[in-house]
Amino acid sequence: xxxxxxxxxxxxxxxxxxxxxxxxxxxxxxxxxxxxxxxxxxxxxxxxxxxxxxxxxxxxxxxxxxxxxxxxxxxxxxxxxxxxxxxxxxxxxxxxxxxxxxxxxxxxxxxxxxxxxxxxxxxxxxxxxxxxxxxxxxxxxxxxxxxxxxxxxxxxxxxxxxxxxxxxxxxxxxxxxxxxxxxxxxxxxxxxxxxxxxxxxxxxxxxx
Ligand SMILES: [Zn+2]
Numbered sequence: 480x481x482x483x484x485x486x487x488x489x490x491x492x493x494x495x496x497x498x499x500x501x502x503x504x505x506x507x508x509x510x511x512x513x514x515x516x517x518x519x520x521x522x523x524x525x526x527x528x529x530x531x532x533x534x535x536x537x538x539x540x541x542x543x544x545x546x547x548x549x550x551x552x553x554x555x556x557x558x559x560x561x562x563x564x565x566x567x568x569x570x571x572x573x574x575x576x577x578x579x580x581x582x583x584x585x586x587x588x589x590x591x592x593x594x595x596x597x598x599x600x601x602x603x604x605x606x607x608x609x610x611x612x613x614x615x616x617x618x619x620x621x622x623x624x625x626x627x628x629x630x631x632x633x634x635x636x637x638x639x640x641x642x643x644x645x646x647x648x649x650x651x652x653x654x655x656x657x658x659x660x661x662x663x664x665x666x667x668x669x670x671x672x673x674x675x676x677x678x679x680x681x682x683x684x685x686x687x
Contacts, residue, residue, distance in 0.1 A: 492635025
């Protein structure tokens with residue numbers, strides 16, 4: 480939901496993006512030196528912030544958001560992971576990173592700001608999911624096979640795109656995070672409790 484009329488909001492966002500363009504900066508230039516960037520620590524379940532519903536990103540948040548990206552991308556790539564949502568690094572903001580490119584392929588970074596699902600398919604798909612906030616835990620999750628998603632990109636443009644396969648799964652998983660939902664919430668209570676207990680045990684052993 481947006482408070483300002485769309486035209487006015489768009490102008491605010493564009494003010495920011497034309498600034499970036501005039502400085503000749505590609506939105507993802509920072510990725511060239513990403514391996515040297517210290518990764519932002521990722522919070523592990525049951526951290527309470529993972530259960531919060533995030534607030535929308537506003538135009539005036541963009542400078543702060545950009546500052547978070549190098550550490551967040553570094554954390555995601557190092558893990559390695561294919562998605563990371565703001566709450567996983569303790570941020571109460573509606574945005575997530577996604578990159579589902581194969582390991583040897585060129586990177587395909589996306590930043591989804593204030594994403595919304597426009598449509599999803601009746602056709603469902605089952606895929607094994609894991610989560611950087613639930614390390615070493617995996618389970619099969621059923622979700623719509625394809626989606627159309629609308630979001631703002633780093634330039635403030637509203638993008639609408641169709642996604643299927645791994646990308647559709649990953650975007651839905653990350654968008655769940657923005658609602659305080661974890662992939663284990665899609666499982667039976669029995670299975671979820673089993674995974675959460677196993678995670679807690681493994682984390683305790685790690686801390687020793
Ligand atoms: Zn996750």
